[in-house]
Amino acid sequence: MVRWEPDSRGRLVQAAMILYGEQGFDRTTVAEISERAGLTERTFFRHFTDKREVLFFGAQALQELLVNTVVNAPASTTPIEAVTRALEGAGALFGERREYSVQRQRIINGSAELQERELIKLASLAAALADALRQRGVTEPTAALTGEVAIAIFKTSFERWVTSSQPSDLGQLVRDSLDQLRVIAAAT
């Protein structure tokens, strides 16, 4: 006889997504989520450091993917192109789960707390990209600034991708944003 159903973490994520979507993040308690997943509150906090983290457990994988892409880019690639291409590559990953991404973003946009968590994940991403650039020999302040600019590009592209009524390609939007950045930054 099996003592526990498998994949408790996955059940917690699913329960949280449903409840956050139905009632909003603020009006959902960890007790509710745990009960719906057939677990206790204590177990929820063994899997996730806090009530918000349940929506961000995939962030580390994304970060690793981006960092690897930057580190392994051809030596001739410029910093901004290295990070942009990494973002384009990651875009394909989101593309497969657009419905999920839209729903998740709707939940996040409905809660300031969740937005804060999203922002610190993106800031961590910026720092990791800057580190990856330094591994490529890029010096300060270029590395740090390029990392931050990469996030600026990603944020605006992702926002457009999620809110656009017609299905669009996230990678393409990233590429467009880089072009746009070049226009913006061009000296008069």
Add this chain to the structure above:
Amino acid sequence: MVRWEPDSRGRLVQAAMILYGEQGFDRTTVAEISERAGLTERTFFRHFTDKREVLFFGAQALQELLVNTVVNAPASTTPIEAVTRALEGAGALFGERREYSVQRQRIINGSAELQERELIKLASLAAALADALRQRGVTEPTAALTGEVAIAIFKTSFERWVTSSQPSDLGQLVRDSLDQLRVIAAAT
């Protein structure tokens, strides 16, 4: 006879800064802060929405200053120059209180929760700057991207300013970052 000492909000801020600095944010309770300020916990939460907000009460004034500067910039000014000049102007404001800024940043850097709050304030700033640009007739996606890029410039400049051993001029660092951005973004 005066019923209460004046400036309770200011006393709470001062008490919080000292305690956060001495023991760190996490190991400081709202009860401690309130007691040190000669007030109760309940009163703390009447002045600040939460334990973190006590370090960010000046953010709104900064945002208004930046937005006004952008809105009132000469019509010929490009979007990126409008926001950059606004940041340069705000730089002077910080310059007068460098010691305070350094201490405050040290506290923030010591706590993930405080970093999250700082990031959402900056994100709000990016959105407000984008709005200001739209008032100037700037269209999407330029407005949103320029707002985000402005924050990227500010973050990296401010970080350099705070960590530099020799006293430097924040406004100058902002200008340098814009130049740097132009190099980064330039197509090969």
Add this chain to the structure above:
DNA sequence: TATAGTGATGGCAGTAACTGACATCATGAC
């Protein structure tokens, strides 16, 4: 086959952030 872990969970008590409802009382308007 017996024994000794091991790992994922439950139970429970405790801390601290935050909220709502109501009481108090100096101050200032009339």
Add this chain to the structure above:
DNA sequence: GTCATGATGTCAGTTACTGCCATCACTATA
């Protein structure tokens, strides 16, 4: 002199999160 107001206090309650110990199917090893 009365009365409204606003800043504060008091207190009870909810909920996020933590530490500690117990449980017990499963596994490796003697």
